[in-house]
Amino acid sequence: DVKVTQSSxxxxxxxxxxxxxxxxxxxxxxxxxxxxxxxGLGLRLIYFSYDVKMKEKxxxxxxxxxxxxxxxxxxxxxxxxSTNQTSMYLCASMPPSVAxxxxxxxGTRLTVL
Amino acid sequence: EDQVTQSPEALRLQEGESSSLNCSYTVxxxxxxxxxxxxxGKGPEFLxxxYSAGEEKEKERLKATLTKKESxxxxxxxxxxxxxxxxxxxxxxxxxxxxxxGQGTTLQxxx
Numbered sequence: 001d002v003k004v005t006q007s008s009x010x011x012x013x014x015x016x017x018x019x020x021x022x023x024x025x026x027x028x029x030x031x032x033x034x035x036x037x038x039x040g041l042g043l044r045l046i047y048f049s050y051d052v053k054m055k056e057k058x059x060x061x062x063x064x065x066x067x068x069x070x071x072x073x074x075x076x077x078x079x080x081x082s083t084n085q086t087s088m089y090l091c092a093s094m095p096p097s098v099a100x101x102x103x104x105x106x107g108t109r110l111t112v113l
Numbered sequence: 114e115d116q117v118t119q120s121p122e123a124l125r126l127q128e129g130e131s132s133s134l135n136c137s138y139t140v141x142x143x144x145x146x147x148x149x150x151x152x153x154g155k156g157p158e159f160l161x162x163x164y165s166a167g168e169e170k171e172k173e174r175l176k177a178t179l180t181k182k183e184s185x186x187x188x189x190x191x192x193x194x195x196x197x198x199x200x201x202x203x204x205x206x207x208x209x210x211x212x213x214x215g216q217g218t219t220l221q222x223x224x
Contacts, residue, residue, distance in 0.1 A: 104156035
């Protein structure tokens, strides 16, 4: 079974803090993704990576950056957290084949005060 | 523009009352359509992938079907434990694996 883990289930930070969200997958997948999920807006893609040190912007990258130094680990960074970044953050990984499935982690509920 | 619309937004059923959830999509070239189940406060759990019109997949009380414009998730004789939000997503060719999600249908099954 594919396992995707995220560093925290719940996180509370203050406005202006730098926040790191980590995601680790154990299936040697090339592709990894970061989404945020908000009521009424669904899942929106922030960034994705298709290889180590490679990254591409998703639909809402503003205010975020990412790091992929190792294949199994994909980090999302909020350089200066703001209240409008309060959300559920979901990481996913996907093997490199024809229309394959993204497997999601348990999510991190981030609250920015 | 690639788009996914799910209906209804919310559905309440009595235990044993069968129904269907709809996922309508427009995509430049469908690589795959995915169904996920999401419980409150948790990440989406993969259910099915459908690749071409006419394809069907089943798992316990769930059956997913696909046409050129929409997909249905049929729930037969649901139980309270089937209560969850069901998400539909599409992947287009040439999109490096990006998924476009619908808003989801929240299903509540009452005993």
